[in-house]
Amino acid sequence: MITRLSKPRADDPFGDDLHVEPLFQDEAVVAAAANSRWARRRKITLADLRDASWVGTSQETLTRTLLGRAYQAANTTPPAMRVMTFSVQLRAHLLASGDFLTAIPKSMLQLNPECHGLRELPIRLPSPSFPVVIVTLKGRTLSPPVELFLEGLRMHVRKLGLVSAELAD
Numbered sequence: 001m002i003t004r005l006s007k008p009r010a011d012d013p014f015g016d017d018l019h020v021e022p023l024f025q026d027e028a029v030v031a032a033a034a035n036s037r038w039a040r041r042r043k044i045t046l047a048d049l050r051d052a053s054w055v056g057t058s059q060e061t062l063t064r065t066l067l068g069r070a071y072q073a074a075n076t077t078p079p080a081m082r083v084m085t086f087s088v089q090l091r092a093h094l095l096a097s098g099d100f101l102t103a104i105p106k107s108m109l110q111l112n113p114e115c116h117g118l119r120e121l122p123i124r125l126p127s128p129s130f131p132v133v134i135v136t137l138k139g140r141t142l143s144p145p146v147e148l149f150l151e152g153l154r155m156h157v158r159k160l161g162l163v164s165a166e167l168a169d
Helices: 062-072 087-098 106-111 144-159
Strands: 002-004 020-027 029-031 053-054 081-084 098-106 118-120 128-139
Touching: 020 062, 020 106, 020 118, 020 144, 029 053, 029 062, 029 106, 053 062, 081 087, 081 128, 087 098, 087 118, 098 106
Parallel strands: 053 081, 053 098
Antiparallel strands: 002 128, 020 128, 029 098, 029 118
16 A cells, blocks of 8 residues: 555554554645736745645645644634545646635646646745655565555656655665
8 A cells, every 4th residue: 555644653653563664754735826916926924825726635634634724733723625525636726727725735736747847936834845645565475566566656756756864865
């Protein structure tokens, strides 16, 4: 399984039967269409975005939690979501065709072809970053196609420069 961890590994134990291999550290960013009024601005504050049209995931997700923390740190209430969905395709479509904003993992913005018309806004959401990991069963031999896929994935992540110093081999 390839997944994002929503908690630090110390707080999210996997048990003795799973091997967890960190792939890269991800972070949440605020994104808009590359041609939107928001993307054309050089300076933006969270207060500027408070009444904008937002599309996002449910309140329990990490990106929404980090967005809420950022607004809390700015002493203002978080924005209301006009549309809530887990569909990356729908969020990317709404952002590209409208004046919507979203909080999204940076890797999704960089790597998902449906997000190529989107741009990261100059808004810093609070850390922590969250690791993307490969989870496999200990003591199990992976099939050759799975091994080949994972090695290709590791190389692709290194090539893109996503591997942080603490995760590099």
